[in-house]
Amino acid sequence: MSTHENRTGATAQTGALWRIASTRLPTKWGMFEAMGYERDVGTGAQNVETALAIVLGDLRQGAPLVRIHSQCLTGEVFGSLRCDCGGQLKLAMQAIAQEGRGLVIYEYQEGRGIGLMAKLQAYELQDAGIDTIEANHALGFKADFRDFSLAAAILHDLRIKRVRLLTNNPRKVRALSDAGIEVVARLPCEVGPTVHSLPYLQTKKQKMGHALNLELPG
Ligand SMILES: [Zn+2]
Known part of the structure; x- marks a missing residue:
């Protein structure tokens, strides 16, 4: 795959998709290739949504493993146990x-799309005893804004037509x-629950149809 195909302009549903950059990304799991994508949102020139494709190996044959992952600052950076995102x-x-x-495919959709501040507000409401979906509704958001x-669109740009999807989420x-x-x-992409994440995961299972076992260790 060329690393110089900037702004290839593959057409997506809501606007043009641009591959902005493609670069080597050595990780503790191996040498990945990181591709930065932007897509125009609507007709305004300023508004773009951003995602990364973190690629390993040749994806042209068969149905590669794919994870569509939404950013979770608290879980991924700070090791929060309120959710399973980091794991x-x-x-x-x-x-x-x-x-x-x-x-x-790593998307900037913090808090199932509501943003970091609203996610923290939703946590605050959950501290008072309501669940993750009720908290989103109380703040005027849908349960899942993503x-x-x-x-x-990124999969289409990479010419990937068949995938094996790592997810518990039927919506994806x-x-x-x-x-x-x-x-x-x-x-399945299932991380064992902790006492801190169990209520959140139970809500995802019961109200959002996620395929989860939810057995506490020990
Ligand atoms: Zn999370």
Whole structure:
């Protein structure tokens, strides 16, 4: 894959998709390639949404492992145990490294798309005893504000038509299928719960249909 195909301009559903840069990214799991993408949002020239494709190996053959991951500052940077995001990202990188090929599409959709400040406000409400979905609703947001069309557009840009998707979330499978990407398998990306994350994960299982076992260790 060329590293100089800047602004290739693959057309997506809501606006032009630009591959801004493609660079080597050595990680503790191996030598990945990091591709930065931007997509125009609507007609305004200033508004873009951003995502990274973190790629390992040659993805042109078969159905590679794919993880569509939404940014979680608290879980990934600070090791928060309120959610499973940090562990899920690590699991995905490990699984891809083990196979020697696959990719993570990393989107800036903090707090299921509501942003960091609103996520902290939602945590504050959850501290008072309501669940993650009720908290989003109390703040005037949908339970899940995310739109996975950018991830689908990136897969189309990379000429990936079939994937094995690392997710517990049925919405992600549907979103890709609706966008013309065949999900030949859904593979679990399950991090064992902790006492801190259990209520959050139970809500995801019961109210959002996530495929989770939720057995506390010991
Ligand atoms: Zn999280």
